[in-house]
Amino acid sequence: MSEVDQNILSMEGISKTFPGVQALDDVSLSLKKGEILCLVGENGAGKSTLMKVLTGVDKPDSGRIILDGKEIQTKSPQHAQSLGISTVYQEVNLCTNLTVAENILLGREPQKMRRIDWTKMNALASDTLKRLLGVDIDVTKSLGSYTVAIQQMVAIARALYIESAKILILDEPTSSLDVNETEQLFKVMRKLKNEGVGIIFITHFIGQIYEISDRITVLRNGKLVGTYETSAITRVGLISKMIGRSLAEFDEMTKIKLESSKHIRSEALLQAKEFGLTGAIQPFNLDLHAGEVVGLAGLLGSGRTETASILFGSDKADTGSISMNGSVVQDYSPLSSIKRGVALCPEDRKAAGIVDDLSVRENIILAIQASKGWFKYLSLPEQYEIAEKYIKLLSIATPSADQPVKNLSGGNQQKVILARWLAINPQILILDEPTRGIDVGTKAEIQKLVLSFAEDGKACVFISSELEEVLRTSHRIVVLREREKVAEFSGEVDENTIIQAIAGSEA
């Protein structure tokens, strides 16, 4: 009996079906007071759906939810919140046109004489962000003007602000955060844990699972694989539980990379000279060679994304020039870049990536079709052929190519966007956080894909906030700091050298 009493939450026998997909099949989970439980599994395993069932976004077909010993039925996220369940969803669902402060305090604005006390509200929001998460930004600016990572921090701050929370759900909050921010978040999580809050934490980062969690619940294909004490299961064991086989790929990577570096040619596919945009990135020089993967490393706000977007032309540089194949580029826009064979897989999947009501097929062929123009319409069989090819290549979990992309799990949406850019068969592929929210197994697949892509005489710019990943895939690493290119390393470098360059402590 006392065993049960410890659980502040238990979900029993939860099943949930979507048309054509059994997302959850008889899944159970329990959470103790003051515990951090990691929920893990491949893309599309059902993690987010399980949390949405708990918070009343999705109605389960069957199963029970018991909170504090009482059976409950959550009707809506608001209802769940009033029961003490506070949530950060995988897809940040804040209002990008409101200010940061409004987003944090929406619905609980401090009042003065029955009016919103704006000064107090801004102070409160700014303080919450700074104190809890160490983020120091102007909270009166609109949320949309900040990067995905900051938006993620704001979403977390909003969830943390609920004082009476008994349970905190974090669905991949760290997917776009770098090491320092993740550390900051973990500090807050530990503090809440000590105060007795139960936390469910979803992540694809194995390291983070071991750093923070007490227990791990593993899902695979909508079914419960098991729940384990973190201290009692090895990493290798955990991964094989998640993907149903063992993973040797990461060890191979070093070899593959070494092999592929032989294919780098001295000719430059693209040369950027004193290229820059005021306020975004200081002028820099960069050559991309055929057969090469260039990693961009740096902290949040160091200018990685900005570098990517001026190279692609979605933002227009105001100094310097780019030349490709010897001639200077005149026209910077996504369309002309695509026609030149430059592709950018953008960081912000929701705002700049997916077109959510269109099908997986349409999303995949969108950029090819755009480069072909209005009238050279790909026939349906051609469209299906391309779509099916990438669904298979990237193992996108979807019942069919006609599924609206919004019904896919977060990681699978990411794969669809990646497919869109691989499909145009570019000369230069710029990947901004391509593995964001992607599971361990597929991550290795994508890294291999990037290397084999380069081997065909193309170049790739690889951006990731996960330094290990940058090291594993890149032949050359460019370090950015405070919107400036500060260093460049080629060949074998060790992680510490890069970390020092990133932090700027080599002096």
Next chain:
Amino acid sequence: MKKPTKQTITWRRITENRLFFPIVALTLILLFDFIFIPGFFAIENREGNLHGSLIDIFRNGSTVMILAIGMTLVIATGGVDLSVGATMAIAASVAGILMNPSALKNEVFFVTDPNYTFQPLWLVIIAALAISLICGLWNGVLVAYMRIQPMVATLILMISGRGIAQLITNGLRVQITYKPYAFIGQGWVILPFSLYLVAIVFAITWFITRKTAIGMFIESVGINFRSSYFSGIDEKKIKLLVYTFCGFCAGIAGLVASSNIKTSDANNIGLTTELDAILAVVIGGTSMAGGRFSLLASMVGALVMQAITQSMYAIGVPAFALQAIKAVVVIFVILLYSDQVKGFVRKISAPKKEV
């Protein structure tokens, strides 16, 4: 792994089809007519041409149907065009003055010769359509290149358009007596001629949107214009195209309407039809926020609007009360499309689960 039962899937397919709600609505109205209005379904054969209340719904609905085709594309990009009624009036004025320029001499001149026209018919039609195309282009430039919100941008022409139409006809109503012109709105080739126009515009639009990439681009821009921009879609050109096309459709509708009443009445032609066209599209299930569209569903939506009007007249509801009744229908439709009600319908229509 348990798969959902076949039955639920097919039932869902039906209820989630875009045509489901508009067709149900149309059926309900026609059922009402069948019960309360004797002879509503009677179709008469006059010299090989078919006549009757049902045919009238189609004939009178043809202007809104043509407008709804252009409006569907505009709404699919996330915009709206309030100026189609005014554009109709402009097109009608241009056509009127070219056939009967008496108004320019500041006199209301009743031409009685049904064979008289100042300019040949082909020129009349081309000029009217060209002007309406320019009206659409103007809207498109404001929305796509000046980045003015669609509602505000098209409001400009909505308000000024009737003034422009008045200017063209020197502030007078122009009588149109030229017989061949009357054929556009009143002619009959087994079925009303205007229906063939609807069919042609529909077929061409369907072909252009579904057999080229344009339809997908329109939807993509309407759903997420940033993603579309990043994917290389020229969002501005797409918007320019749909507004221009919408103006063109309004021009055709203006010809039909003026031919119907044999005048180019700048004050009354197309008055409030922009709202009917917008409603037709909304009843057809295209979201005002943009995105997926169905031309066929918009056509059914236009028929729903017309069937309501006609039925109300038939049972003797006065014109002023009609607007109120339309409003009730609108509320009903908007409720039907809200997520809550959809979820509710799904719940009551799903077969009971075995426990």
